[in-house]
Amino acid sequence: MSPPGLPSDLREVAAWGSSSDDWFPPAEIRYYTNAFIVKDNRILLGYKKRGLGIHKYNGFGGKVEPSESPLDAAQRELQEEAGITAPLAHAGTLLFVVPGEKWAHIDIFRAEDYTGAITESDEMRPEWFDQDNVPFDNMWESDRHWLPLLLTNQRFSARADFVKEGGQYVPRRWWVGISETIGHNLSQKVTK
Numbered sequence: 001m002s003p004p005g006l007p008s009d010l011r012e013v014a015a016w017g018s019s020s021d022d023w024f025p026p027a028e029i030r031y032y033t034n035a036f037i038v039k040d041n042r043i044l045l046g047y048k049k050r051g052l053g054i055h056k057y058n059g060f061g062g063k064v065e066p067s068e069s070p071l072d073a074a075q076r077e078l079q080e081e082a083g084i085t086a087p088l089a090h091a092g093t094l095l096f097v098v099p100g101e102k103w104a105h106i107d108i109f110r111a112e113d114y115t116g117a118i119t120e121s122d123e124m125r126p127e128w129f130d131q132d133n134v135p136f137d138n139m140w141e142s143d144r145h146w147l148p149l150l151l152t153n154q155r156f157s158a159r160a161d162f163v164k165e166g167g168q169y170v171p172r173r174w175w176v177g178i179s180e181t182i183g184h185n186l187s188q189k190v191t192k
């Protein structure tokens with residue numbers, strides 16, 4: 001069964017953590033984006049130089065600003081952080097849950113092409129990886145369970161609960177499912 005916060009019609013493809021631990025309780029939601037370029041059997045990742053997820057590889061993204069749609073924000077963040085534009089398509093969603101913090105609802109996008117020159121920014125150092133050599137040991141721990149779905153273009157929805165201990169995020173439980181009906185209205189503006 002899908003964990004709270006995810007659509008109910010999902011088929012489980014990966015789960016980790018003790019089912020005797022409850023999922024953390026609801027909190028206010030903040031919206032984020034994350035965008036990946038997948039081209040010629042390689043994936044473009046960025047090494048995060050500051051902020052949430054510092055020193056990890058990830059897609060390019062950040063907070064959805066008021067009056068932006070998730071797609072607007074994903075395009076803006078990709079340009080700001082990697083210097084490129086791309087025909088982004090929605091690939092999935094990830095709920096990142098930490099007790100005492102707002103829930104991060106992350107809309108994840110992918111594209112198979114881009115325009116512009118890939119450029120390092122203050123926040124990210126872009127780097128290509130072969131699809132069979134993704135640096136999972138230097139990424140968020142739950143990424144290894146949904147990124148293969150992104151690579152094979154299967155839409156997913158996932159939840160990852162972490163706790164913050166000594167300034168570090170430590171995984172507690174995650175769950176990944178797939179469905180044809182995932183997603184919300186991506187043209188809808190975020191109002192807060």
Ligand SMILES: COc1nc(N)nc2c1ncn2[C@H]1C[C@H](O)[C@@H](COP(=O)(O)OP(=O)(O)OP(=O)(O)O)O1
Pocket residue numbers: 032033034051052053058059060061062063094096104106140141142143160
């Ligand atoms: C398990 O949790 C997460 N996994 C992955 N793969 N990515 C995550 C997770 N939690 C958050 N993220 C992503 C979502 C965003 O793309 C970034 C965080 O965005 P940031 O805080 O850097 O937002 P900006 O608006 O760019 O920040 P500034 O205000 O510093 O410009 O991490």
